[in-house]
Amino acid sequence: MPFDGQPSPLALVTAEQVSRIARRTDPVLRNLQITQSYHDLGMAIATRLGRRDACWASFAVWASRTAGRFIRGEWLPDPLRHVLVRLSPRRGQRIDVLDQRIRDHLAEGNRKVYAEIAPLFVELLRLLELPAVERPAALGRALEALRPGAVEQGGQQALRRALRAFVEAASLPQGPERAQRILLGNLLIGSHEQYRLQAQVAGALDVVCRLALPIAGPRGAWRRGVWRRLEARLRQQVTLATVRLDLPEQRVWVGRDVPALPDGSMFPADLQRVTHPELRAVLGRFDRTPDTTRGSAAADWGDYHDRMNYVVDLFRSRQQLPCLWRTPFDPRQAAAIVAGHVPAGQL
Numbered sequence: 038m039p040f041d042g043q044p045s046p047l048a049l050v051t052a053e054q055v056s057r058i059a060r061r062t063d064p065v066l067r068n069l070q071i072t073q074s075y076h077d078l079g080m081a082i083a084t085r086l087g088r089r090d091a092c093w094a095s096f097a098v099w100a101s102r103t104a105g106r107f108i109r110g111e112w113l114p115d116p117l118r119h120v121l122v123r124l125s126p127r128r129g130q131r132i133d134v135l136d137q138r139i140r141d142h143l144a145e146g147n148r149k150v151y152a153e154i155a156p157l158f159v160e161l162l163r164l165l166e167l168p169a170v171e172r173p174a175a176l177g178r179a180l181e182a183l184r185p186g187a188v189e190q191g192g193q194q195a196l197r198r199a200l201r202a203f204v205e206a207a208s209l210p211q212g213p214e215r216a217q218r219i220l221l222g223n224l225l226i227g228s229h230e231q232y233r234l235q236a237q238v239a240g241a242l243d244v245v246c247r248l249a250l251p252i253a254g255p256r257g258a259w260r261r262g263v264w265r266r267l268e269a270r271l272r273q274q275v276t277l278a279t280v281r282l283d284l285p286e287q288r289v290w291v292g293r294d295v296p297a298l299p300d301g302s303m304f305p306a307d308l309q310r311v312t313h314p315e316l317r318a319v320l321g322r323f324d325r326t327p328d329t330t331r332g333s334a335a336a337d338w339g340d341y342h343d344r345m346n347y348v349v350d351l352f353r354s355r356q357q358l359p360c361l362w363r364t365p366f367d368p369r370q371a372a373a374i375v376a377g378h379v380p381a382g383q384l
Contacts, residue, residue, distance in 0.1 A: 048077035049375060052159050059152035064144035068108045069374045069384065071151045072101040072365050078158045082203075083362065085165040089211055090219040090307075091361040092203065093226040094158050096352065101151075102365045103283045105384060107143045107241075110136060112279070138244045146237030150230050157183075157196055157226075161203055169208060176204050188232045198315075199225040216307035216356065221316040223352045228323065231344050239339040245279065246271040269337070276338040282351075285360035291338055295330040295350040298358075303330045303350075305357040324349045 049058065049070060058074055061067035079095035086092065106112055160179050167175055179200060186192025202222035209215040231238075246268060277292030289296060297303060311317050311328075323345040326332030333350040335343040355361065366374060366384070373380035 048081060049074035050077050050081050050159060050162065052156060055151075055155045055159055059148060059155070064108050064140065064148075065105075066374075066377065066379050068101060068105045068144065068147050069366075069379065070377075071147055071155075072098055072105060073371055073374050074151070074155060075101055076365055078155065078162070080362070081162055082158060082165070085162070086203070086207055086215075086219065087211055088359075088362055090206075090216050090356050091358070092158070092219060093154070093199075093223045093230075093352075095361045096223070096355070097150075097154075098365050099282060099284050099361075101147055102384075103281065104143050104147050108140050108147065109384070110140060112139070135244050135247060139241050142237045142241035142244065146234045146241075149237070150234060153233065154196070154226060154230060157200060161200060164200075164204055165207055172204055172207075176201065188229050193229070195225040195229040199223075199229075213307045213310075213312070216305070217311060217313040217316050220308060220353060220356055221313060221319065223356065224316070224319050224323075224349055227348050227352060228319070228345060231341060231348065235341055238344070242272055242275055242280075242337075242339040243268075245275050272337045272339055276335055280335075280338045284355070284358075285363045286358075289351070291335045291344075291347050293334050295333045295347065295354055297330070298354060304328075304354050308353050308356065320349055320353075330354055 049055070055074065058067060058070045061070065075094045075097040079092060079098060082092050082094065160182075164172055164175055164179060180197050183193040183197045183200070184191065185197070186194055188195060199222040202218045202225070206215045206218040206222070209218065273292075277290070280291045282289050282291070287296070295303075298305070302309075311320060320327060323342070325346050330350045333347050335347045337343050364371065366380070367382075370380040370382060370384070
């Protein structure tokens with residue numbers, strides 16, 4: 038269970054640590070260290086930006102921790118596995134193979150995103166430690182290391198703008214302007230991350246669907262058309278029934294609208310009204326139901342735009358939740374993870 042967030046004396050926040058974690062070959066230990074590192078990065082950023090608005094890394098803690106359930110093979114409970122075997126012995130023979138494919142897809146997505154984005158936050162920490170007068174020149178040099186161009190063409194333009202938005206936020210007082218720049222940075226990273234994850238997300242979802250489909254598809258054009266519609270329907274059902282994010286105080290299901298905040302509002306006061314032009318443009322690109330969480334549910338988590346429609350409302354509504362600062366592991370578990378061991382107990 039999550040614990041109250043505290044900065045760790047063994048924080049996994051340096052470039053060398055991030056590189057070492059990304060190169061680990063054990064997917065279970067790597068996922069645990071990625072999760073802990075995201076927490077440590079988020080806490081370190083908070084010492085410079087404050088703990089009112091969470092940055093992307095603090096959301097990534099809980100996405101990575103949730104992914105860990107699948108990477109460790111905990112997504113398919115034994116009773117359900119036994120039911121599937123009884124329904125079809127031939128399908129039962131494939132379950133272990135398909136389970137491993139799901140683990141592989143999610144482990145690779147977890148690694149790939151961390152390897153690209155965690156160094157961005159290491160660089161952000163370095164920039165925020167500089168005197169304010171030195172930041173513009175240092176920021177310019179940091180941006181040169183990121184590839185220009187859209188993510189669709191292999192570029193990192195969204196990451197470049199996100200880094201600038203976080204640095205801009207550091208120069209502003211706490212309030213709507215700072216909150217909107219942090220949200221801008223969060224959404225730009227989120228849009229880049231989700232695009233880069235497309236193959237892994239869609240691949241894992243397709244494998245889950247195969248567990249519920251016959252081993253071989255039908256022949257003939259008409260039957261193939263029926264087959265495609267059946268697969269589309271299954272992807273929607275899998276999204277609704279299995280895809281979730283375990284936040285510290287709430288489990289959210291992506292196939293349902295982003296729930297209201299504890300006080301009943303949809304967004305925190307600082308983000309109720311969006312005035313920043315660039316943030317408005319990003320929301321306009323991805324949010325199908327502006328300024329409300331109604332209509333945020335994803336019908337097919339394997340669809341990039343469906344995911345982003347959900348993500349923009351999730352980030353906007355949860356950016357100021359205090360529970361995001363909680364630690365994902367208890368102190369003994371965290372110490373074992375940092376030392377390079379998979380700890381005992383519920384993870």
